[in-house]
Amino acid sequence: IPIPANGIVNWKDAPNFYNRDVTVEGKVVKIYNSGRVMFLQFSDSPDTDMKAVIFPSDWGKFSDRPDRLFFGKTIRVTGRVQKFEGAPEIIVNNPSQIVAVGD
Numbered sequence: 767i768p769i770p771a772n773g774i775v776n777w778k779d780a781p782n783f784y785n786r787d788v789t790v791e792g793k794v795v796k797i798y799n800s801g802r803v804m805f806l807q808f809s810d811s812p813d814t815d816m817k818a819v820i821f822p823s824d825w826g827k828f829s830d831r832p833d834r835l836f837f838g839k840t841i842r843v844t845g846r847v848q849k850f851e852g853a854p855e856i857i858v859n860n861p862s863q864i865v866a867v868g869d
Contacts, residue, residue, distance in 0.1 A: 777808040780816040780847050780854040789844040790816060790856060791867070797833040805855075806836055806843075806864075816854045818843045818864065828861050840868040 767782045769775065775783055777792030792808035799805075804825070806818040818841070820832050828835060842865045845856035858864055 774842065777816040781849075783847045784849050784854065785846065787844070787846050789842050790818075790847070791840065791842045792816065793840045794818075794836045794838060797837050799833060804832060806832065806841070812853065813851070814853050816847075816856075818858050819850075819855045820858045824859050832858075832864070836864065836866060838869065839866040841866050 769783070769786070769788055773789055775788045775790050777790050780790050794806045794808065796807040796810055797804065798807060798812060802822065804820045805812055806820070807815070808817065809815040825831055843856050843858060844863050845858065847854050847856055856863070
């Protein structure tokens with residue numbers, strides 16, 4: 767499946783791009799933070815749907831905690847779409863991988 771001409775993939779289409787570097791767009795509607803990992807979720811179904819994953823070792827690289835910065839925002843997250851326990855995710859190691867593009 768080709769990457770869209772504008773380079774932006776809707777979060778719902780992320781499973782079509784496993785093991786490819788893309789920019790995924792979606793609204794962060796839920797945050798999961800276990801203290802050991804943070805998910806920026808685009809739906810209420812993290813077990814099946816796309817999410818951005820940020821580990822605590824990278825939280826300090828952001829100007830504020832990622833959950834505070836991005837909850838309720840439409841974001842674009844860039845990186846390799848990986849399949850973890852059946853769901854697509856992009857692991858974020860650097861703030862430059864996430865851009866808020868709207869509320």
